[in-house]
Amino acid sequence: MAQVRTIFKYEFRNYFRARRFYVLLAIDLLISALLTTVVGYYRPSIFLSSNLTFYSGWWGQFVTFVIILAGVFFGGDAISGEFQNKTGYFIIPNPIRRSSIYVGKWMAAYAASAITVGLFALGAVINGVFYFGASVPSQLWVSILFALLYLAAVMGFTFFFSSLFKTSSISILVTVILFLFVFSLVQTLVATLVGIEPWFILTYGGEIVGNILQVPYPVTNTIPGPGRFSLTTFAVSVPVGLAIISIYFFLTAAAGLFLFERKEFT
Amino acid sequence: MTGPSIEAVNLSKNYERFAAVSNLNLRLEGPKCVGFLGPNGAGKTTTLKIFTHLIKPTSGEAYINGQDITKNVRKALAHAGALIESPEIYPAFTPREALSEIAELRGIPRTERAKRVDEVIAEVRMAEWENKRVGKFSKGMKQRINIAAALLTDPEVILLDEPTTGLDPRGMTEVRDIVKSLKTRNKLIFMSSHLLSEVADVCDEVAMIDHGKLVKYDTLGNVTSQFSRGEGVVDITVSRDIDEVQVTAISAVDGVVSLEKLDPRNVRVRFRGGLDAQEKLLYDLVSKRIGMVSFKGSASALEDAYLNLIEDSR
Numbered sequence: 001m002a003q004v005r006t007i008f009k010y011e012f013r014n015y016f017r018a019r020r021f022y023v024l025l026a027i028d029l030l031i032s033a034l035l036t037t038v039v040g041y042y043r044p045s046i047f048l049s050s051n052l053t054f055y056s057g058w059w060g061q062f063v064t065f066v067i068i069l070a071g072v073f074f075g076g077d078a079i080s081g082e083f084q085n086k087t088g089y090f091i092i093p094n095p096i097r098r099s100s101i102y103v104g105k106w107m108a109a110y111a112a113s114a115i116t117v118g119l120f121a122l123g124a125v126i127n128g129v130f131y132f133g134a135s136v137p138s139q140l141w142v143s144i145l146f147a148l149l150y151l152a153a154v155m156g157f158t159f160f161f162s163s164l165f166k167t168s169s170i171s172i173l174v175t176v177i178l179f180l181f182v183f184s185l186v187q188t189l190v191a192t193l194v195g196i197e198p199w200f201i202l203t204y205g206g207e208i209v210g211n212i213l214q215v216p217y218p219v220t221n222t223i224p225g226p227g228r229f230s231l232t233t234f235a236v237s238v239p240v241g242l243a244i245i246s247i248y249f250f251l252t253a254a255a256g257l258f259l260f261e262r263k264e265f266t
Numbered sequence: 267m268t269g270p271s272i273e274a275v276n277l278s279k280n281y282e283r284f285a286a287v288s289n290l291n292l293r294l295e296g297p298k299c300v301g302f303l304g305p306n307g308a309g310k311t312t313t314l315k316i317f318t319h320l321i322k323p324t325s326g327e328a329y330i331n332g333q334d335i336t337k338n339v340r341k342a343l344a345h346a347g348a349l350i351e352s353p354e355i356y357p358a359f360t361p362r363e364a365l366s367e368i369a370e371l372r373g374i375p376r377t378e379r380a381k382r383v384d385e386v387i388a389e390v391r392m393a394e395w396e397n398k399r400v401g402k403f404s405k406g407m408k409q410r411i412n413i414a415a416a417l418l419t420d421p422e423v424i425l426l427d428e429p430t431t432g433l434d435p436r437g438m439t440e441v442r443d444i445v446k447s448l449k450t451r452n453k454l455i456f457m458s459s460h461l462l463s464e465v466a467d468v469c470d471e472v473a474m475i476d477h478g479k480l481v482k483y484d485t486l487g488n489v490t491s492q493f494s495r496g497e498g499v500v501d502i503t504v505s506r507d508i509d510e511v512q513v514t515a516i517s518a519v520d521g522v523v524s525l526e527k528l529d530p531r532n533v534r535v536r537f538r539g540g541l542d543a544q545e546k547l548l549y550d551l552v553s554k555r556i557g558m559v560s561f562k563g564s565a566s567a568l569e570d571a572y573l574n575l576i577e578d579s580r
């Protein structure tokens with residue numbers, strides 16, 4: 001719809017002018033530069049034994065962090081900021097549905113994030129080509145595709161939280177805490193203590209981005225421990241990972257939209 | 267279709283248990299300016315927010331041009347422009363960009379957009395700033411851009427919540443002039459304000475609200491005469507300092523009840539009767555050749571009415 005496109009266009013322009021966008025690019029470049037230096041100087045064998053392990057170590061290990069950062073930076077206060085900064089008052093009293101605003105903003109945030117993720121991929125490929133020549137393993141393309149899907153779910157999730165609050169800093173803080181601490185904590189707890197697969201954790205689903213670059217594909221592994229104890233490390237399979245990602249995406253998108261439709265500019 | 271209209275039907279808005287607007291019934295129709303008056307916290311902004319989709323009513327309906335705002339925003343607001351509270355524009359945007367976004371959202375054809383944006387920017391006297399980022403603008407400058415946004419599509423219905431607050435004296439006059447010119451272009455303007463002189467100056471009708479309830483809706487003339495004890499009030503200005511001769515001359519005019527000197531060149535005259543008497547008074551004063559340079563109905567009449575009505579409803 002034309003209005004969604006308009007919102008997208010101007011929101012994207014706004015992201016492009018925001019300091020945040022450049023901070024994120026800088027972080028992106030910093031990670032890439034650090035990796036370039038470390039790999040170039042120390043030549044770690046886990047990176048350099050094959051081009052697949054190279055991409056697995058570089059892209060597979062770090063891109064999920066870049067994705068979460070982008071989700072928080074661009075989505076963390078996308079909606080709450082409209083309330084706190086009163087910018088919503090400029091757009092809302094126009095003949096436009098709330099949903100068009102939400103979708104347009106979401107797409108702009110996604111596009112801006114995808115650029116930063118793309119740049120990180122570029123850094124990986126440039127280095128990969130330097131060490132292993134132009135033969136980029138096909139798994140990398142699949143992994144990039146998974147990363148973009150994962151980004152959509154992360155962005156859906158952060159948008160949902162941003163429409164839960166009316167204060168930018170609170171919604172950003174909550175999403176940061178969830179992604180960086182709560183998710184991994186809960187995942188570790190249920191996996192090690194209770195021994196069930198943490199299929200309800202988004203970051204667990206996101207592990208397919210890294211897993212696809214490993215040969216053989218990692219499997220769930222139970223190591224018998226002392227006495228009756230055993231330790232299980234869960235590895236998410238591609239179908240399960242994709243299911244987690246898409247369920248998170250659809251649920252948070254629907255819930256976020258629902259909240260924004262009902263939210264009042266008081 | 268008939269003229270532009272705004273209608274509230276049993277409109278209520280509760281915040282928790284508190285009724286900010288309760289059972290408001292009000293129908294405004296046709297080209298005119300209606301002043302929306304009431305004390306702080308009366309429910310003016312709340313009412314206007316319901317009409318602009320910023321909040322939802324707890325019960326009742328709000329219509330613009332016959333379209334229910336909660337059922338079809340796009341139709342209801344298609345012919346309405348609004349300025350509620352003080353919206354902010356993304357600091358990185360220029361007025362031109364912000365207004366272009368609204369123009370696009372409102373479906374102004376691509377070929378006309380730039381021209382229309384130019385026109386409204388000129389109308390609010392911001393041409394000098396059109397390509398500067400909004401981030402560093404003063405409150406009044408932003409308010410001008412917000413007014414421009416409300417006027418962008420030349421809408422039939424215009425909702426304004428205290429449009430002149432934050433503006434400098436010239437800005438206030440300019441906005442009043444804009445509102446007056448809108449009236450001549452067949453617009454329906456619904457405007458809240460605490461400035462009774464402003465309302466008396468630009469509005470044809472007034473709606474008064476207190477504690478979320480409509481206290482009065484009538485023409486300005488009817489509202490003021492109801493509480494004037496059969497008296498009218500005008501403020502007149504003369505070209506030189508007023509002397510005894512002039513005072514005697516004015517007092518001698520048929521129907522004049524009292525005379526109050528506001529400053530050396532301004533007097534407030536109370537007289538018996540309504541508009542007919544006011545017309546005769548003007549004629550008589552002119553023929554007396556007392557050096558009168560201005561004669562206008564005083565806002566103090568509206569002030570009297572306001573104080574009576576608002577006090578009564580407590």
Ligand SMILES: Nc1ncnc2c1ncn2[C@@H]1O[C@H](COP(=O)(O)OP(=O)(O)OP(=O)(O)O)[C@@H](O)[C@H]1O
Binds near residue numbers: 266284285305307
């Ligand atoms: N978010 C909210 N939560 C609770 N009460 C609110 C909220 N917003 C407004 N109110 C209450 O609703 C009432 C009406 O407020 P409103 O802003 O409509 O008044 P107003 O007539 O515009 O006043 P003013 O002249 O000061 O602008 C006030 O008593 C206010 O305290």
Ligand SMILES: [Mg+2]
Binds near residue numbers: 310311312427
């Ligand atoms: Mg108000």
